[in-house]
Amino acid sequence: MMNYFELYNLPEQFVIDLIKLKEHYQTLQKLTHPDRFASASEQQKRLYLTKNSQVNDAYSVLKSPVLRGEHLLIVRGVELPSEQDTVGDVEFLMEQMEWRESLDDASTEEALEKLVTDNFNILVTQEKVICELLSHNTDENNQAAAQELAKMKFMIKLANEIETKLDRITDS
Numbered sequence: 001m002m003n004y005f006e007l008y009n010l011p012e013q014f015v016i017d018l019i020k021l022k023e024h025y026q027t028l029q030k031l032t033h034p035d036r037f038a039s040a041s042e043q044q045k046r047l048y049l050t051k052n053s054q055v056n057d058a059y060s061v062l063k064s065p066v067l068r069g070e071h072l073l074i075v076r077g078v079e080l081p082s083e084q085d086t087v088g089d090v091e092f093l094m095e096q097m098e099w100r101e102s103l104d105d106a107s108t109e110e111a112l113e114k115l116v117t118d119n120f121n122i123l124v125t126q127e128k129v130i131c132e133l134l135s136h137n138t139d140e141n142n143q144a145a146a147q148e149l150a151k152m153k154f155m156i157k158l159a160n161e162i163e164t165k166l167d168r169i170t171d172s
Contacts, residue, residue, distance in 0.1 A: 003075050004058035012076075014069055014134040021062055028055040066156065069130055069149045078142045081150055092151055099158055103165065112166040119159045126152045 005012045008024045030036075032052040037045050061067040070080055099119075106112045126148055133145035 001074065002054060002058070004061050004071055005075065007054065007058050008062060010062070012072060014065075014072055014131050016062065016068070018063065021059070025055065025059045065127055065130070066149055066152050069134060069145060069152075072134060073142055073146055073149075076137060076142055078146060080146050089147070089151075096154060103158070103162060106162075106165070107169075109166065109169055112162055112169060115162045116159070116166065119155060119162060123152065123155050123159070126155065 003012070005016075008021060008028070010016050010021065010024070029052070032048050032055055034045060034049050034052055037048045040048070061071050073080060099115075102115060106115055130145050130148045130152065133141045133148065
């Protein structure tokens, strides 16, 4: 597996400089773009197409907090839990059910805006918790961070569902 932090010459940590990430992306894009190798052999074209694809994949991963956190854990050799593993967290399962119920019950723009705000605040808190956990590379912290990342995935999915419902209401 390729280490995207190394590819982008960034430290292996959860908090990264997103401006530096974008600058490195633009540089790597220019260096590996297939159009630069139009007159190259077919083998070289394939090689640079693969490199360019890796640059794009790495950028997508590193700019996303969830994917970056998961990649960091993989680089550290941590096995990520499956999505079903969060079901073992009964408290979080109950919260999921409450959020789903709140979303189902929300029928006004104001109610949905409140859900957007609440969800955003939870995501900010989750990111801080994950940042703290990943700043200490221990088995216990890495496992806890993996669980928090799985929860964060749910919250992002919920945020998208809230936005979709909000869009339907405001477009009506």
